[in-house]
Amino acid sequence: xxxxxxxxxxxxxxxxxxxxxxxxxxxxxxxxxxxxxxxxxxxxxxxxxxxxxxxxxxxxxxxxxxxxxxxxxxxxxxxxxxxxxxxxxxxxxxxxxxxxxxxxxxxxxxxxxxxxxxxxxxxxxxxxxxxxxxxxxxxxxxxxxxxxxxxxxxxxxxxxxxxxxxxxxxxxxxxxxxxxxxxxxxxxxxxxxxxxxxx
Numbered sequence: 001x002x003x004x005x006x007x008x009x010x011x012x013x014x015x016x017x018x019x020x021x022x023x024x025x026x027x028x029x030x031x032x033x034x035x036x037x038x039x040x041x042x043x044x045x046x047x048x049x050x051x052x053x054x055x056x057x058x059x060x061x062x063x064x065x066x067x068x069x070x071x072x073x074x075x076x077x078x079x080x081x082x083x084x085x086x087x088x089x090x091x092x093x094x095x096x097x098x099x100x101x102x103x104x105x106x107x108x109x110x111x112x113x114x115x116x117x118x119x120x121x122x123x124x125x126x127x128x129x130x131x132x133x134x135x136x137x138x139x140x141x142x143x144x145x146x147x148x149x150x151x152x153x154x155x156x157x158x159x160x161x162x163x164x165x166x167x168x169x170x171x172x173x174x175x176x177x178x179x180x181x182x183x184x185x186x187x188x189x190x191x192x193x194x195x196x197x198x199x
Contacts, residue, residue: 001034001038001039001143001145001146001199005198006039006042006043008198009025009043009141009143009198010043010046010047012141012197012198013025013043013047013122013141016140016141017121017122020140021096021121022093022094022095022096022119022120022121022122022123023121023122023123023140023141024090024093024094024123024125024138024139024140024141025043025122025123025124025125025139025140025141025142025143026125026126026130026131026135026136026138026139026141026142026143026196027039027040027124027125027126027127027130027142027143027145028126028127028128028129028130028131028132028142028143028144028145028189028192028196029128029143029144029145029146029147029189029192030128030145030146030147030152030181030185030189030190031076031128031152031156031177031181031185032147032151032152032153032155032156032159033145033146033147033152034145034147034155035126035127035130035145036053036055036126038145039126039143039145040053040124040126043122043124044124047121047122049120050120050121050122051120051121051122051123051124052093052117052118052119052120052122052123052124053124053125053126054089054101054117054123054124054125054126055126055127056081056086056125056126056127056128056129056130057104057106057127058101058102058103058104058115059081059082059083059085059086059089059101059102059104059127060075060080060081060082060102060104061079061080061081061082075176075180075181076128076180076181076184076185076188076189077184077188078128078129078132078133078184078188081127081128081129083129083132083133083134083135084134085101085102086125086135087134087135087138089101089117090123090125090135090138091138092119093117093119093123094119094123094138096119097119098116098117098118098119099116099117099119100114100115100116100117101114101115101117102114102115103115125139128184128189129188129189129192130142130192131144131192131195131196132188132192136195141197141198142192142195142196142197142198143196143197143198143199144192144193144196144198144199145199146193146199149182152177153174153177153178156173156177156181157170157173157174157177160173161173
C-alpha cells in the first residue's frame, strides 16, 4: 500500500469525523502484510492523540480451544478469534463507551488479564479478519492490505524468530506458512478484499 492511498484514507477518515463522533477503521489482510507496522502505524501517527489502535490478535482463544479446530488452518482460522467479543468491543467504542478487552501475550500463548480501552475519535482495528462477517457492519472505513507471497514469508520468519516467539528453527515456520497460513489466506482472508473500501 503506497503513500498516496494512505493519504486518501486519512482524508476519508477526516471527512467522516465531520459527520460522526467516532470512526471505526478496519485493516484486514493476510499474515505479515504490514497491517500493523505500516498501515496502522501511519494512521496512528497521523491522528496521534485522537486515535486508539487495537489488534485482533488480542481476541484469540486459548490454546486448548485450538485443538478443536481443523488442523489444516490452525492459528489462522477465523474460528481462532472471538469475533463476537471483537464486535462487542468495537460497538462499545463506536458508542463512545470504555470497554475491556483481553490482554493476550504471544510468548505465553494465553490471556494474562485485561486491558481497558478508552474511546477516541479514530478507532483502528487491525487483524487477519478485521472485516470478517458481522464486523463488516461496524466498520466505517475498511482497508485490505496486500503484499507479495515471498515478502510475507520472509517477514513471517523474521517475526517468529526475532520478535514474537524468539524461535530458532526455520523449518516449522516455513512449513506452517506454506501449508496452514497459505490455505487460510486463500480460503478465508482474501474474501474480505471485495468488501473493503481501499486496497
